[in-house]
Amino acid sequence: MWDVNAVSAAVLKALKTYRLSEADARDVCQDAWLELLRAPGALRDEAKLGAWLATTARRRALRMITRNRRETPRPLSDAESSPETIPETEVIRAERDRVLWAAVDRLPDSHRRLIRLLAHRPELSYAQLAGELGISPASVGRLRRRCLDRLERTLEKGGWA
Template identity: 55%
Template sequence: MWWDEDWDDAVRRLFPAVVRRLVARHLAEADAQDACQEAWLELLRKPCALRDRDRLEAWLCTTARRCSARMIARRAREGAAPPRSPEPSPETRVVLAERDQKLWSVVADLPDRSRRLLYLLAHRPELSIAQIAADLGVSPASVATLRRRCCERVRRRLQAEGFQRG
């Protein structure tokens, strides 16, 4: 199949992204992971359902949303309320805001192409690799390397300023 070489990389890259989108839609983390896993299983069961491999992330998001809707409907029929993601404490919100502010200030200091790449990855997740490459003026094959280098540069800078991974 077309994904034989790319399967591990696709799962590693897209699973967290799809889960984050489901959690943002007020689904509990565990339920979001279950729905995402169900979407991947659906792809394995019906690989022809994905007509355009460049649309894999969008297909997974849509399929995972449908899986989560079925999960919620099933619970409603069974009389159980779906668990909600806990609301972060005020302290947690302050720490997250500080982290986000520092992250984007580090990104703002990057060269233009690196800054644009990270912006597109963070704020335009629906774009395909080909679309990102076209926007940056690079080949699609070089996007992953550029992304890795940008993220490593940001990671080193944040660690130098006292932020820890985790």
């Protein structure tokens, strides 16, 4: 069986980067446990309990931060006026990017290669993409659509609409 206190402590440690109050962090941790109890089939491998709870807690923390920002707007100082300088924005962006690239890594090889080319070399034409991928230029559009649809479904399954 699990050492609930040890697992909860690890989840709370993972939440430190979100700069939640102690009470909010504990609420998020508790919500993650409750989600596990409500959907016992969500955890397929008991050995990954800590990772599952940490991921669930991170998502809930991001939702809490977003909700709190909408509910309690505050004027920004000049130093904070750029979205790039707000710590919450950086945390959300980093988590989003981590999840996105993890989902890309689970795609079939041809889809993975296309996504990486689209992301890192956006200047390529369909003919150039086709040359890089070893397919006909007429196939690039269909492959791109299938690839993006599959990526979208993968992200939606993980709770990232």
